[in-house]
Amino acid sequence: MPELPEVETVKRGLQKLLPGRIISGLSFDWDKSFPNARTDVEQFLIGAKILEVKRRAKVLLIELSSKYSLVIHLKMTGQLVFVGKERFGAGHPNDSLIGNLPDKSTRVIFYLSDYKYNASKSSVKKQRSVQNQERWQSFGETPEADQRGEVLFFNDQRKFGWVRLIPTLEVPNINFFKKVGPEPLSEDFTTADFATRLKRRSNTTIKAAILDQTVLAGIGNIYADEALFTARIHPVTKVKDVSAVKRNRLFLAIKAVLQLSIDKGGSSDRNYVNAEGGRGSYLGFAKVFRREGQACERCGHTIIKIRVAGRGTHICPHCQKPLKEKS
DNA sequence: CACTTGACCTGTCCGC
DNA sequence: TGCGGACAGGTCAAGT
Numbered sequence: 001m002p003e004l005p006e007v008e009t010v011k012r013g014l015q016k017l018l019p020g021r022i023i024s025g026l027s028f029d030w031d032k033s034f035p036n037a038r039t040d041v042e043q044f045l046i047g048a049k050i051l052e053v054k055r056r057a058k059v060l061l062i063e064l065s066s067k068y069s070l071v072i073h074l075k076m077t078g079q080l081v082f083v084g085k086e087r088f089g090a091g092h093p094n095d096s097l098i099g100n101l102p103d104k105s106t107r108v109i110f111y112l113s114d115y116k117y118n119a120s121k122s123s124v125k126k127q128r129s130v131q132n133q134e135r136w137q138s139f140g141e142t143p144e145a146d147q148r149g150e151v152l153f154f155n156d157q158r159k160f161g162w163v164r165l166i167p168t169l170e171v172p173n174i175n176f177f178k179k180v181g182p183e184p185l186s187e188d189f190t191t192a193d194f195a196t197r198l199k200r201r202s203n204t205t206i207k208a209a210i211l212d213q214t215v216l217a218g219i220g221n222i223y224a225d226e227a228l229f230t231a232r233i234h235p236v237t238k239v240k241d242v243s244a245v246k247r248n249r250l251f252l253a254i255k256a257v258l259q260l261s262i263d264k265g266g267s268s269d270r271n272y273v274n275a276e277g278g279r280g281s282y283l284g285f286a287k288v289f290r291r292e293g294q295a296c297e298r299c300g301h302t303i304i305k306i307r308v309a310g311r312g313t314h315i316c317p318h319c320q321k322p323l324k325e326k327s
Numbered sequence: 328c329a330c331t332t333g334a335c336c337t338g339t340c341c342g343c
Numbered sequence: 344t345g346c347g348g349a350c351a352g353g354t355c356a357a358g359t
Contacts, residue, residue: 001352032335058353076352077337105337158336160353176354204330213354221352270338270351310332311352332358341349 002074004058004184004218005261006272006280010080011055013275017082018050018062018112021150025111027139033107033156034163044068045165057180057217061171069168072154077105077271078161081153094277101153102135108154108163109139157271181216184254189216194251198239206242207235208309210254219254222267222289225314227253229288234322235308235315241323260285288314 002010023045028034048064055061060080062070072080083098092098102109136142154163171177181197182189197216201209207228210219219227228235230253233246242250266272266280269290273279283290287297292305292314301318 003353073353075335075354156336157338158351160335160337201329208330211353312350330359332356334356335354337351339350341347343346 001076001220001222001269002058002078002266002272003220003223005223005258005264005282006266007055007058007060007074007218008262009266009274009280010074011053011060014060014062014080014082015053017084017275018053018152021050021112023048023050023064023110023112024149026109027111027141028108028154029138030107030159032159033154033161034165036164037108040068040165045070056177056183057213058220059176063168067168068165069171071164071166071171071174073161074156075158075160075162077155077157079105079153079155079271079273080275081155081273081277082275083151083153083277085150094273097273098277100132101151101155102139103132103155104135105155105157106135106139106153107156107159107161110152110154112150112152176213179214181212181214184216184218185258191248191251195244195247198242198247202238202240204239205235205309206233206237206239206250207311207313209239210250211309211311216254218258221311221313222269222286223254223257223261224311225289226257226286229314229316229320230257232319234320235306235313237323288316290314 026037026041026045028037044066045064045068048066048068051063051065053060053062058073060072062072064070074080081098081101083101166174182193194216198209201212201215207224209215210224210227227250231246231250233242233250261267261282264280264282264285265274267282268279269283288303291303294303296303296316296319299316299318301316303314303316306313306315
């Protein structure tokens with residue numbers, strides 16, 4: 001489930017791969033994955049050059065020379081995977097994933113640069129599965145289409161994610177960006193900011209508050225649990241009952257946990273892969289997430305899974321004690 | 328306004 | 344082996 005570190009990892013990968021390339025074609029098989037694809041694509045997407053890839057909160061922005069941007073939200077199961085010509089050579093490390101794209105989760109295909117004009121003659125031909133050939137055909141392409149050039153796949157098993165084509169100047173005006181909170185890793189984001197923004201949610205639980213994208217951007221279920229464990233705060237604690245000391249501890253924990261995960265290439269829990277189809281290794285460093293039944297590294301007590309704010313929530317019941325009710 | 332719940336989806340897993 | 348239901352979780356709309 002892509003949260004800030006995963007989206008940041010995809011952004012860094014795409015920023016290395018995409019700028020300078022031209023979008024030469026588009027196909028998609030699920031309208032809701034690209035709701036306005038039929039209106040502006042011919043004029044502002046096809047033929048446009050990719051200038052820069054950016055991230056804000058959990059949203060990817062691909063700026064184009066047409067002064068439009070592709071705005072992309074991966075939600076829970078979205079993937080953006082670049083596949084270059086080299087996949088037809090032998091032994092790409094991520095071949096088991098990228099060698100079979102498009103697969104049944106592929107929703108949108110962006111064809112890049114010299115697609116259709118530079119068919120590789122001498123490349124090693126791989127045996128494609130019947131399913132893969134059928135998928136190409138469902139996108140209106142021949143089974144040999146994947147030998148023609150570079151492609152960017154938008155895959156999304158659960159169809160919650162989306163791609164939109166929006167004038168670059170209007171991107172800050174979409175509802176989500178008008179409401180979304182600060183970037184937690186920005187130096188501008190201070191403990192005072194954190195305290196002020198949390199006040200609006202003083203009556204809810206601390207977990208619900210840090211999952212609220214209008215409080216701060218980019219935290220999802222994995223890093224909420226990890227940060228609360230690091231700060232030794234029980235997730236059901238009311239925001240107003242979190243002391244200043246604990247709040248400041250949480251502020252630092254959020255930054256530390258997100259930064260560590262970026263350094264590890266994000267968390268590959270179920271679906272997440274980076275821009276080249278590779279997985280992240282953060283979960284090997286996670287202290288509580290998906291570790292129920294295992295011993296807490298800090299105190300040895302058994303990590304448990306509970307339900308908070310409608311989400312599966314992982315805690316160490318010894319390190320994270322709920323406040324006692326005052327009567 | 329604050330807060331909760333349901334909807335959007337598909338794949339996996341668990342109990343019968 | 345099949346089958347129903349719970350669950351996974353980011354965001355928005357609609358509800359209290």
